[in-house]
Amino acid sequence: MRNAYKVLAYIVAAEVAIQAMVMVWAIAGLVKWVDGGGVFDKSIMESGATPFTEVFGIIVHAINGTFVVPAIALVLLITSFFTKVRGAIKWAAIVFVLVVAQGQIGYLGHEFPFAGALHGLNALALFSAAFYTGRRIRTAASPVVEEQPEVQAATPV
Amino acid sequence: MVIHSQRPGSGVETRGRRMLRVVLPVLATVAIVVPLAWMWQASRMPAAYSVMEMGYLDYGGHGQDSGHSHHSEAARSVTELVAEPARPADVRVDLVTRQEILKIGGRSIAGFTVNGTSPGPEIRVRQGQLIEVHLRNESVAAGVALHWHGLDVPNAMDGVAGVTQDAVPIGARFTYRFVADRAGSFWYHSHQVSNPQVAGGLLGSLVVLPPSGIAEQVDVAALAHTYGGVRTINGKAGDLRVPAEPGRRMRIRITNTDNGPMQVWTSRSFRLLAVDGTEVNRPTQVSDRAVTLTAGARADIETQVPADGTAVRVQLSKATAVIVGPQSAEVPVPPQPGDELDLLSYGSPATLGFEPAQAGRRFDYLIGRRPGFVKGRPGMWWSINGHLYPNVPMFVVREGDVALVHIENRSSEVHPMHLHGHHMVVLARNGVAATGSPWWVDSLNVAAKESYDVAFVADNPGIWMDHCHNLKHAADGMVAHLMYEGFDTPYRIAGPADNRPE
Numbered sequence: 001m002r003n004a005y006k007v008l009a010y011i012v013a014a015e016v017a018i019q020a021m022v023m024v025w026a027i028a029g030l031v032k033w034v035d036g037g038g039v040f041d042k043s044i045m046e047s048g049a050t051p052f053t054e055v056f057g058i059i060v061h062a063i064n065g066t067f068v069v070p071a072i073a074l075v076l077l078i079t080s081f082f083t084k085v086r087g088a089i090k091w092a093a094i095v096f097v098l099v100v101a102q103g104q105i106g107y108l109g110h111e112f113p114f115a116g117a118l119h120g121l122n123a124l125a126l127f128s129a130a131f132y133t134g135r136r137i138r139t140a141a142s143p144v145v146e147e148q149p150e151v152q153a154a155t156p157v
Numbered sequence: 158m159v160i161h162s163q164r165p166g167s168g169v170e171t172r173g174r175r176m177l178r179v180v181l182p183v184l185a186t187v188a189i190v191v192p193l194a195w196m197w198q199a200s201r202m203p204a205a206y207s208v209m210e211m212g213y214l215d216y217g218g219h220g221q222d223s224g225h226s227h228h229s230e231a232a233r234s235v236t237e238l239v240a241e242p243a244r245p246a247d248v249r250v251d252l253v254t255r256q257e258i259l260k261i262g263g264r265s266i267a268g269f270t271v272n273g274t275s276p277g278p279e280i281r282v283r284q285g286q287l288i289e290v291h292l293r294n295e296s297v298a299a300g301v302a303l304h305w306h307g308l309d310v311p312n313a314m315d316g317v318a319g320v321t322q323d324a325v326p327i328g329a330r331f332t333y334r335f336v337a338d339r340a341g342s343f344w345y346h347s348h349q350v351s352n353p354q355v356a357g358g359l360l361g362s363l364v365v366l367p368p369s370g371i372a373e374q375v376d377v378a379a380l381a382h383t384y385g386g387v388r389t390i391n392g393k394a395g396d397l398r399v400p401a402e403p404g405r406r407m408r409i410r411i412t413n414t415d416n417g418p419m420q421v422w423t424s425r426s427f428r429l430l431a432v433d434g435t436e437v438n439r440p441t442q443v444s445d446r447a448v449t450l451t452a453g454a455r456a457d458i459e460t461q462v463p464a465d466g467t468a469v470r471v472q473l474s475k476a477t478a479v480i481v482g483p484q485s486a487e488v489p490v491p492p493q494p495g496d497e498l499d500l501l502s503y504g505s506p507a508t509l510g511f512e513p514a515q516a517g518r519r520f521d522y523l524i525g526r527r528p529g530f531v532k533g534r535p536g537m538w539w540s541i542n543g544h545l546y547p548n549v550p551m552f553v554v555r556e557g558d559v560a561l562v563h564i565e566n567r568s569s570e571v572h573p574m575h576l577h578g579h580h581m582v583v584l585a586r587n588g589v590a591a592t593g594s595p596w597w598v599d600s601l602n603v604a605a606k607e608s609y610d611v612a613f614v615a616d617n618p619g620i621w622m623d624h625c626h627n628l629k630h631a632a633d634g635m636v637a638h639l640m641y642e643g644f645d646t647p648y649r650i651a652g653p654a655d656n657r658p659e
Binding site for chain 2: 039041042043044045046047048049050051066067071074077078081082084103107108110111
């Protein structure tokens with residue numbers, strides 16, 4: 001269970017990194033497309049078409065943010081109930097709350113663009129929290145994994 | 158390796174703690190999973206269902222007088238609601254729908270055609286004529302149904318799969334008969350799997366001329382549509398050139414067939430002659446203003462070819478324009494105005510033909526967005542009066558009623574609201590009363606945080622959709638219905654005909 005918990009926490013952190021990457025990828029594609037004379041407005045946005053490839057960044061961001069990350073955070077929270085480590089539930093809950101807040105702030109950005117800035121800031125908080133949540137768990141296997149290479153390196157050939 | 162140290166305490170206490178350690182996580186998990194599973198299960202739709210069984214009845218403050226059931230005893234079927242069955246047709250139109258690859262702006266795009274083209278043929282008739290459209294579906298796999306957007310046709314002819322008819326499968330036919338009872342600019346489009354089918358071009362223009370014709374010398378219908386990201390007018394990428402002599406007056410009938418609002422502006426002053434097929438009363442000249450044309454809406458713009466040999470541009474968004482003037486006459490792209498024409502105060506007041514103050518029904522249509530499950534899918538979904546699909550309101554009226562609807566967009570995105578079978582007149586926006594020409598709409602742009610008070614006369618019995626014309630939103634459940642007491646539909650959503658109106 002600890003392994004699952006640790007992996008899930010790291011996946012949340014990795015997902016935050018992916019979210020940041022695909023969004024900037026999409027914006028870069030948009031800027032390049034507009035630079036080439038393209039018009040991006042509500043009709044194009046809602047047409048379901050992909051006028052430039054990087055639109056997939058927005059689609060991935062939306063699917064990840066709405067479904068995938070909340071689902072992983074929820075499974076992490078449930079896993080934490082069975083992880084007999086002090087603070088595991090607390091940190092899973094912090095991650096979960098930050099994920100929920102991140103989604104709400106993101107949608108709020110549709111109305112108040114400044115919320116988008118907070119969305120970016122909260123992403124850093126979420127990344128840090130998720131990364132720490134994974135890192136603070138010492139699994140039964142990890143000491144072995146950490147020690148073995150050292151032993152091997154120290155052994156003269 | 159984990160070493161458990163023996164804690165002090167009695168054996169009973171330790172066993173109790175162990176039990177708790179096992180039970181508490183399970184209980185916490187159950188507390189999270191069970192409500193989610195229940196919500197998921199409750200949102201799943203049966204294999205076939207009637208819109209009459211969906212959601213809850215809203216009598217608009219009027220006493221509930223037809224029992225608790227949506228289905229009243231001895232209800233009339235909407236299939237009876239047809240146009241003058243004994244009258245021969247004045248105009249016969251044959252339409253064949255196909256699923257094929259479209260060539261748009263040098264690109265190949267999977268889409269749909271009507272009589273071999275997209276958009277389909279422009280149907281142009283005179284007011285008062287009885288139109289008979291013979292539809293044959295040749296190859297559209299999901300089936301088709303044609304909706305006459307903006308014309309208040311009899312309910313059985315409204316073309317909504319699963320509500321007023323079954324989707325027409327490949328090889329089958331359906332005949333639409335209706336009287337073009339009002340002059341104006343309209344359009345037709347599929348209302349079966351409407352989001353992909355409309356996006357794929359299963360649509361066309363429908364123009365009804367007044368018996369005496371129109372005053373303008375140039376009359377052009379311009380359907381703006383985006384095919385796979387390519388902006389077009391009447392199916393051609395780029396600008397539409399219309400040859401005309403200097404000094405000619407023109408009426409450009411613009412239809413926005415996309416899912417989002419579009420701005421329209423011109424290179425010289427213009428008048429907005431009509432909105433959604435209804436003439437504006439005493440429209441004045443406009444300059445430095447753009448007209449916001451919401452999804453599904455139409456605007457008739459009147460302007461004049463300049464006398465100096467140049468052309469006039471009518472911009473349909475920044476991307477495309479109708480250019481009218483002598484052959485090869487040029488005109489620079491006019492800058493997009495920062496302000497939009499406010500229809501709340503445009504034109505001059507006139508009588509409405511009914512008294513909104515005497516409304517017997519008052520409905521709320523409050524749009525929100527919240528997390529939940531729709532059709533078994535988790536997500537952030539549009540809500541109507543706080544409810545998610547299918548727990549949407551069924552607004553109930555009786556023939557002859559005057560109804561008021563308070564439409565309020567509490568979400569953060571624009572919604573083009575479309576009521577079938579009726580025209581709504583705008584009474585107020587954000588509480589500010591309308592002072593201009595009667596502003597009649599069938600497709601209303603309700604921006605984020607805006608509210609509208611509209612009124613309509615219940616003069617067209619049946620069961621009607623009242624939905625967002627961002628068809629993606631409709632497919633995600635942003636659909637309510639309006640029903641007249643004493644009517645029922647034999648059609649079902651899904652079921653053997655696989656009716657999927659959105």
